[in-house]
Amino acid sequence: MDFGFCLSPSSHVKMDSVDLTTFNRLKETNPDINTCIACGSCTATCTAGNFTEMSFRRLLLMLQRGKEDEAKKMIQRCMLCGKCTLVCPRGINIRKILLDITR
Amino acid sequence: MNSQIIFHPFVLPFVLGMAFVLTYCVVGLIRVIAQLPKDDRKKFWRSLVTPKTAWANIRDLFGDCLFHVKIWKRNPVLGYMHSAIAFGWFMIIVIGHIMLFTLKPLQGVEVEGMARTFTNFYYPIFYKFFATETPVFAFLMDFFLLMIISGILIAVVKKIHSKIVGVKRVTKFGFADNMIRFALWTIFPFRLIAEKTNIMAFWWLYSIDLLIFMCMLPFTRYMHIPTEALFILLRHAGIKPSDPRKGYALAQIYSCPSCGLCIDACPMSVNDKNSGNTSAYFMKKLRNGDKEEAQRIAETCMQCGKCVEVCPVSIESCDIKMSQRAAVPYEIHSDHSYLDVISTEAEKSSKVLYFAGCMTQLTPKIMRAMKKIMTAAGEEYQFLDENGGICCGRPMLLSGKTAEAQAMIEKNTELIKQSGTTKLVLSCPICYKVFKEEYHLEGIEIQHHTQYIDELVKSGKLKVNKNDVNYVYHDPCELGRAFGVYDEPREVLENVGNLCKAKSEKELSICCGGSLGSFNLTQKERDEITENSVNDLMFNNPDEIVTACPLCLKTFARKSPVKVKDIAEVVESQIIN
Numbered sequence: 001m002d003f004g005f006c007l008s009p010s011s012h013v014k015m016d017s018v019d020l021t022t023f024n025r026l027k028e029t030n031p032d033i034n035t036c037i038a039c040g041s042c043t044a045t046c047t048a049g050n051f052t053e054m055s056f057r058r059l060l061l062m063l064q065r066g067k068e069d070e071a072k073k074m075i076q077r078c079m080l081c082g083k084c085t086l087v088c089p090r091g092i093n094i095r096k097i098l099l100d101i102t103r
Numbered sequence: 104m105n106s107q108i109i110f111h112p113f114v115l116p117f118v119l120g121m122a123f124v125l126t127y128c129v130v131g132l133i134r135v136i137a138q139l140p141k142d143d144r145k146k147f148w149r150s151l152v153t154p155k156t157a158w159a160n161i162r163d164l165f166g167d168c169l170f171h172v173k174i175w176k177r178n179p180v181l182g183y184m185h186s187a188i189a190f191g192w193f194m195i196i197v198i199g200h201i202m203l204f205t206l207k208p209l210q211g212v213e214v215e216g217m218a219r220t221f222t223n224f225y226y227p228i229f230y231k232f233f234a235t236e237t238p239v240f241a242f243l244m245d246f247f248l249l250m251i252i253s254g255i256l257i258a259v260v261k262k263i264h265s266k267i268v269g270v271k272r273v274t275k276f277g278f279a280d281n282m283i284r285f286a287l288w289t290i291f292p293f294r295l296i297a298e299k300t301n302i303m304a305f306w307w308l309y310s311i312d313l314l315i316f317m318c319m320l321p322f323t324r325y326m327h328i329p330t331e332a333l334f335i336l337l338r339h340a341g342i343k344p345s346d347p348r349k350g351y352a353l354a355q356i357y358s359c360p361s362c363g364l365c366i367d368a369c370p371m372s373v374n375d376k377n378s379g380n381t382s383a384y385f386m387k388k389l390r391n392g393d394k395e396e397a398q399r400i401a402e403t404c405m406q407c408g409k410c411v412e413v414c415p416v417s418i419e420s421c422d423i424k425m426s427q428r429a430a431v432p433y434e435i436h437s438d439h440s441y442l443d444v445i446s447t448e449a450e451k452s453s454k455v456l457y458f459a460g461c462m463t464q465l466t467p468k469i470m471r472a473m474k475k476i477m478t479a480a481g482e483e484y485q486f487l488d489e490n491g492g493i494c495c496g497r498p499m500l501l502s503g504k505t506a507e508a509q510a511m512i513e514k515n516t517e518l519i520k521q522s523g524t525t526k527l528v529l530s531c532p533i534c535y536k537v538f539k540e541e542y543h544l545e546g547i548e549i550q551h552h553t554q555y556i557d558e559l560v561k562s563g564k565l566k567v568n569k570n571d572v573n574y575v576y577h578d579p580c581e582l583g584r585a586f587g588v589y590d591e592p593r594e595v596l597e598n599v600g601n602l603c604k605a606k607s608e609k610e611l612s613i614c615c616g617g618s619l620g621s622f623n624l625t626q627k628e629r630d631e632i633t634e635n636s637v638n639d640l641m642f643n644n645p646d647e648i649v650t651a652c653p654l655c656l657k658t659f660a661r662k663s664p665v666k667v668k669d670i671a672e673v674v675e676s677q678i679i680n
Contacts, residue, residue, distance in 0.1 A: 032625070045464075045465060047461050047464075047491070047492075047493060047494050048494075050491040051441050051442075051445060051493075052441050072435055075435060076435060076436070076437050076438035076439075077437075077438065077439070077441065078437065079437075079439070079493065079494035079496075079498065079499060079511060080494075080498045080499050080501075080502055080504075081461045081494040081498045081619075082461075082498050082619045083461050083462070083464075083465055086462075086465060086617070086654070086657060087465065091625075091626030093622070093623075093624075093625060093626070095498075095619075095622060096622045096623060099502060099622060101435070102433045102434060102435040102436075103431070103433055103434060
């Protein structure tokens with residue numbers, strides 16, 4: 001039956017059962033990932049973000065929530081231009097992290 | 104001395120060693136050529152008979168292999184040290200042969216066929232034992248032998264205290280390299296003593312030393328002696344390494360003498376821990392087959408190209424590092440299909456086309472300055488990426504993903520061609536390098552804004568004031584070392600102010616530390632490099648640091664005690680309306 005509206009699907013993530021392999025692997029090789037304050041500077045400057053959904057801030061969030069498939073799809077848009085790394089106020093080596101995710 | 108004796112068992116170690124080295128070199132030569140991709144091999148054969156490359160081959164074979172011109176230029180003391188040993192050794196071998204064929208000591212002695220060839224093989228090396236020389240030859244032999252020993256003395260001093268000869272850091276060697284070096288150092292004193300005293304033990308020691316040297320040669324850095332000749336031929340054939348361990352790269356690996364000149368030159372060496380990430384060690388790791396370490400070093404390198412610039416053998420370590428990066432398999436591949444729908448606001452016209460690039464978008468003051476300059480000069484121009492464009496593809500190439508960079512290169516090419524322009528002006532040297540090397544933009548002149556502004560000033564279109572600010576110019580790696588754009592920016596700056604010199608300039612300029620080439624360097628390590636580079640630029644206490652790269656600008660601004668400006672900003676402030 002169509003009421004003309006519906007309930008949005010639940011975005012609930014069960015943190016006890018998510019798969020954090022990629023995120024944990026990244027944390028090991030790039031400990032600076034922990035210093036991210038999610039300010040969004042990376043997203044604001046992203047060259048690919050101009051045309052697509054690409055956003056490193058969200059990418060990190062996805063990995064922290066175990067949404068690896070979504071993250072892997074998003075990262076394909078990246079042009080590796082490195083602007084995110086330059087503007088990061090925490091000095092996180094974002095380009096290296098992006099490369100590490102695709103390995 | 105007895106001229107009847109034509110053989111003594113002590114020559115055998117030398118003969119054995121020499122036979123081994125020659126066999127090894129022939130096998131190695133065949134291996135390198137067989138490993139070349141088919142097209143490259145064709146290029147190589149062709150280059151040997153093309154007059155231009157053949158001439159370059161001859162010039163460099165003499166200049167580099169025999170006279171070591173590049174080391175002399177870099178550091179005369181090291182130049183003398185190396186020439187004394189290498190050229191001196193070459194000369195005593197040559198003179199030995201000349202004596203054999205002019206003095207004819209074997210005349211009247213019954214040696215035939217194979218035996219004669221065999222005798223000719225070792226006779227010049229032990230000449231004094233078997234025959235007497237004429238006074239002129241005796242003088243020449245002693246002269247060159249003493250020259251070699253003087254070179255060895257410098258080498259010993261260098262080993263004990265390298266700073267005396269102007270080298271801060273030297274390559275750390277393993278057991279084999281240390282041992283062969285000791286063998287090399289002792290060969291000539293032994294020979295001198297043997298010749299002067301004729302004590303049999305020293306003739307034996309001399310010969311055994313030669314055996315040790317020859318047998319260890321293929322497994323140590325001294326392999327550069329025979330390999331460099333092949334490397335010079337391959338280099339002039341215009342080949343790029345396709346595999347970090349095979350073919351052309353293999354010839355380069357064996358040509359690296361581990362001299363360590365690149366260690367002091369590398370900007371990363373400001374931190375002692377990072378001096379292990381320099382090209383000398385990279386080549387060593389490749390040689391030892393340590394793939395993981397080679398990969399790590401390749402990804403740490405900033406690709407500034409200074410090691411290639413100072414290398415006395417001209418080893419293209421940056422290219423090998425790129426092929427090492429490309430050898431890594433990636434699980435996820437990029438998907439840039441979204442680029443298809445992007446179009447540009449630029450209309451079809453023959454106006455100058457300005458492409459700011461990602462980095463300039465981050466430093467909008469450069470874009471504003473460029474707009475003002477072009478307007479003031481009365482140039483008709485249009486922007487390709489005023490509201491955000493796509494990346495030029497160089498960062499992707501730097502990560503070794505050649506195929507994936509192609510999507511961006513194709514899209515940009517399409518957009519530029521659509522605009523119908525004949526001149527493309529870029530503000531970012533990173534873009535400039537990739538546009539020059541990878542894009543096929545026939546009929547379109549590609550200029551960096553330093554060249555463009557220089558042209559505008561010289562043609563009188565742009566009128567500028569001269570003030571009395573002292574500027575120092577930093578050469579961005581991808582503009583200076585890569586394309587030799589040294590004079591244009593300096594001429595522009597001389598028109599608007601006073602230009603003072605940095606400590607290291609032009610091809611020796613130090614990378615700002617912000618390079619996109621490196622993946623692994625942390626912000627702290629980068630800051631150390633930046634500080635060192637800034638100190639170098641502040642050598643003559645300039646009022647402002649001027650650069651021509653938005654990335655250098657951003658990087659220096661973090662650490663510089665004085666104002667850092669792009670050349671476009673400096674010119675903009677001096678425009679006469």
